[in-house]
Amino acid sequence: MTNADRTRTRSDWSAVRLHVVTGKGGTGKTTVAGALALALAAGGARHGERRVLLVEVEGRQGVAQLFDTPPAPYEERRVAVTPDGGEVWALAIDAEQALLEYLDMFYKLGPAARALRRFGAIDFATTVAPGIRDVLLTGKTCEAVRRRAAPDAGRGADHDRVFHYDAVVMDAPPTGRITRFLAVNSEVSGLARVGPIRNQADAVMRVLTSAQTAVHFVTLLEEMPVQETLDSIAELRDAGLPAGGVIVNQARPVVLPEDRLKKAAEPGGLDLAELADGLRPVGLADPDVVAALAQLGSEHARRVLLESGQRDLLAESGAPMYELPQLADGIDRVGLDTLAAELRRQGAA
């Protein structure tokens, strides 16, 4: 066992090389995907030992914004380096480019490719058959997962490297569309029954349904995202795709002890006199302050109880759960590193 292996054995997903990250809009899916990529890149023993690719498929340049880099063209670029020398690369996959790439590979199209573009045929093809777009996006991702390391990479760290990337993280479409997006096999079943798209879909499905893939769900502890997460996990399992972990984002710290919480959640449940006594030593026993803090405490208690109910619902899915704190300062690189460290500590990476 090498050093790198030893430092990484605690991950719940050590066999996984493709991490698909989905979530309802507004839950912080892209942020969590970025943090996960950083977490997976960390922990190598030598520089450049861990290399992770973060792909985005929705053409929003969310990854560039997240890492504060210029919008990425259709190419793999290094966007971050971890303190122990791990690398995060990013790729914004463009369906049109990917289609041309494939057509060229299989048909040696040349001038026909230009004609395809001129007639708007590529837009047309991906529009009339949305499955094609999805196959192209997942196909490119799976290609990166399977890509072998160059035999002579000219770097010490690459000696025992089998794959070019140790892991690939996909910032995937939202929960509402994820199963359809990943189940490319059934999506293209009505289309070409033979030929490159078919083969492509089959190859993609082999990777996606294997033990090297996990689909993680990002959620907030709120009713709608939790419901969507549970629905989506069930759908995914029905489709034979591997549901991974549930990552609760923006979890609030609980500041009251459990016995107090239940009482505080009830109207007037916080003892104002007691609170005033507690505040007196610091000269803050002003009735307005007491009332305001009591209201804050009661809101907090209700929120915490509601969240714990949602957490129980999520736990019923049987998926491993991780929690990331809400960051008061927002998400910058420091924030991302904090979240990445948290993911590693909890065994998500």
Next chain:
Amino acid sequence: MTAATLLDDARRFDLDRLLDAPETRIVVCCGSGGVGKTTTAAAFALRAAERGRDVVVLTIDPARRLAQALGLTELDNTPRKVDGIDRSGGGRLHAMMLDMKRTFDEIVLEHADPERAGQILANPFYQSLSASFAGTQEYMAMEKLGQLRAQADWDLIVVDTPPSRSALDFLDAPDRLGSFLDGRLIKILSAPAKMGGMGAFKLITGGFGLVTGALNKILGSNLLGEVQSFVAALDTMFGGFRERAERTYQLLQTEGTAFVVVAAPEPDALREASYFTERLATDRMPLAGLVLNRVHVPLADITGERALAAAEQLTNGKAKRSTRKVTGAAESAHSPVVPAVAAGAQSDESQARELAAALLRLHAERVALARREGRLSGRFLANHPGIPVLELPAQAEDIHDLEGLRTIIEQSL
């Protein structure tokens, strides 16, 4: 002190004036996904109805319990009367949930003879388009809006928009669908079908042969055929989708339509709101105001620093009991190292301190969050002078009844 008081009155979005004005006939709530558009639309509609208007709210994807509260137990594409509203002002509230496939089907049924409609509805390409074309939902929301407006049963329509990542998708969808169905390639593809054979292909240059050849390889020739028959059937039916899309779009530019941009005080949501605001201005669509949803407001008038320092002081007072650190005479004089006997009384006092410290820390966190949110929204406001703002405070619990909808608006005023 609420963050709202930082806004001068000129920047306050006067919601009641908008909702009360008889000229206001349509209110469209836009914004990126996850910012609370549905809730905002429902709350506005309820408010307007209880102030005397005859309102219908078109929701796209409400949370289950909110849907139940609005009486939307089934997705049947027809407005349902909402019970439990205050009708003393003479208003009414109807609510409906958009069924996009059904709306698409209805357009077909309305405009084609039964035989042809049957053909279209059974066409596999039509089925995939109506269920999954990116933008169909947005387009159908607009279509439904047009229908509701034409029905003239209500004097105010409040519209929620589909949960896309970008608010712009709603405005772009009709054009995308229209230009796709009316596009050059579709036209050429539909030509042979119309002329009753493959003859037309002969007229077309070799470049096109390459294209259809490649498309057939990628898509399979059956799909291309289905597209052709679908487009041909549609085309003779009602003279082009683009025209229809344009009409729907124009409805949004008419007087009496007001846009409301909904955003959470988060960088991504505000960025989207910013794009959208600029787009509305470009397209000459009237923006009534920005709704900042889930704003955190400090409840007590204490600075975060003071609260943290006080919490520290209270906790350290307790820490000394454990005799862990005694750094000076003054402190140790305070330090009541009391064994078992007095434990009861002591723990009451220390529990009160613990409670106070915990709530002070919570307050400090709230202040920090409010400050960050204020910074983010302040930047938006500076970049978009003249846009009125309505701040809806964050709620402790999810909103799933009429009372909750009432409360968020009342708290904002």
